[in-house]
Amino acid sequence: MSDLTILLVDDHPVVRAGYRKLIELQPGYRVTGEADSTAAAYLAYRREPADIVVVDLSMPGSSGLEAIRRIRAVDRKARILVFTMHEGLSYALKAFEAGAAGYVTKSSPPEALIAAIATIAAGGKAVSDDIAHEIAVERLSGRKSPLEALGPREVEILQLIASGMTTDEIADALSLSQKTIQNYHSGIKAKLNARTDANLVWVAIDAGLLEMRAAGGGPA
C-alpha cells in the first residue's frame, strides 16, 4: 500500500514547514503539496488531489472556509481536516458545514493531529477534545446566540462585514457579486434587528466571531 498523501494549506511558511516535518516523521504519511492561500490550495488540489487536506482557517483575504468549499466543489469526496488555533465552537461548526471532515485545534497534542489524519483517512470524522467539550457544554446549557437565526453563509459574511471589509472586498474574497453581498448585508441586519452597521459589529463580537486585538485597526 502506498503512502497517504497530504496537502498542507496554511499562510505561514514556517508553520507549514513545521507540520511537514512533524507529519513526515510518521511512516506512511507523505506531504505532497503545500499552499499558502485559498486560490493556491484549490489549484494544488486540482493538479494533484491528496488523500487528506490539512487546512488552517485563518488566512488573509478569503477564509479557509472558502478553501474548503472550493475543494469540495471539485471533489465531493475530498477529505479535509481543519487544523487551526481557533477554539471557538462557532468556527468548528462552520467548518463542518463547509464540508470539513475534521477539526483539530493547535492546542491539541501532536498525537491528536496524527490521529485525526488517520481517522479521516479511514473515512471517519475527527474532533479534538476541547471542541468536543464545548459541544457538550453547548448542548447541555441549551444557550443560543442570535446567530442561530442566520445561515452559515450569512454568518460568514457578517464576520467579514464586522471586520471592516467593504462590500467590494467581500465580494472579491468570496467570488460573489457585489449585489449578493449587499443583499446579505441587508438581510443580516434585518434578522439581527440591527439598524446600524456598528450594531452588527457588536453582535459579531458578542458571538465570538471576531478576535479582539490589543492594538491596530481591528480585525482585517
Next chain:
Amino acid sequence: MSDLTILLVDDHPVVRAGYRKLIELQPGYRVTGEADSTAAAYLAYRREPADIVVVDLSMPGSSGLEAIRRIRAVDRKARILVFTMHEGLSYALKAFEAGAAGYVTKSSPPEALIAAIATIAAGGKAVSDDIAHEIAVERLSGRKSPLEALGPREVEILQLIASGMTTDEIADALSLSQKTIQNYHSGIKAKLNARTDANLVWVAIDAGLLEMRAAGGGPA
C-alpha cells in the same frame, strides 16, 4: 564547540513539535526544553538556561510579554526571540520594551527563523522583514493617535456612531439636524481613513472610546 541550546515556549503542543523538528534539522542547534505557559517557561529557564529562548506572544492567561519579563528578571543576559503570528507593529514594540532581542512573524519564511536565531546568538537584534517595513512606514509618517485629527465634536459623534446609534437618534440626542450628523459621519470616516462603519467601531475601541462588554449587544 557545543551546540546552541534552545528553549521553546508556545502554548500549542503541535506547533512546538513542528518547530522543534524544523530547528533540529539545522546542525549545531538543539532544543533542550519546551514550555507551554509563562510560568513553565520561567521555571524551565531557571532549571536550565538555554542560549536562546523562542517564545510565542499569544498565550492564554498572562501573555508572552510577561514570560519575557520574568526570564529577563532572572537573567539580564537572556537572549529572547519572539516568534508569533501577530504582524502588528505595536506588538513588536511592546516585545522589545519587555526585553526581547528579536521579533519574527510566522509569515516569514522558515529560513528567517533560523537566521534570526543565529543573529541573536551572535549578540545582535533580529526583526523580520514585514515588521521592519512597518517600522519604516511608521517612522516616516510620524505616528500619533488617529483621534488627534478630530475635533471634540467629531470625537463625540464618533462615539455615538460606534455605539450603534442611528443618524436620527444621534441628531435627536444632540439636537442637531440629521444632515449635520451625516456630514460629520462622512468627514470622520475621511479623516480616519475608514472606508466602512465597522472600521469606525474598531478605531473607537482602539482609542478607548468605548468599553468592551462581554455580552449583551454592545454599548447602547
Next chain:
DNA sequence: GCGAGATCAGGAGAAGTTCCCAGCGCAAGT
C-alpha cells in the same frame, strides 16, 4: 478687528439600501 478653525446646515448627484422576484442546487419527504 480679523483670519483660522470648529460648528452647523442645505443642495445635487453619486452611491448604497431595501424589497421583490427568480433560477439554481441540494436534501428530505412522499
Next chain:
DNA sequence: ACTTGCGCTGGGAACTTCTCCTGATCTCGC
C-alpha cells in the same frame, strides 16, 4: 422519481443615504 422546501446567488426599481461642495455663524488667539 417527484415534489417541496430552503439556502445561495443575483437582477431590477424605488427609495434612502452618503459624499462633496458651499456658505453661514461662532469662538479663539494675535
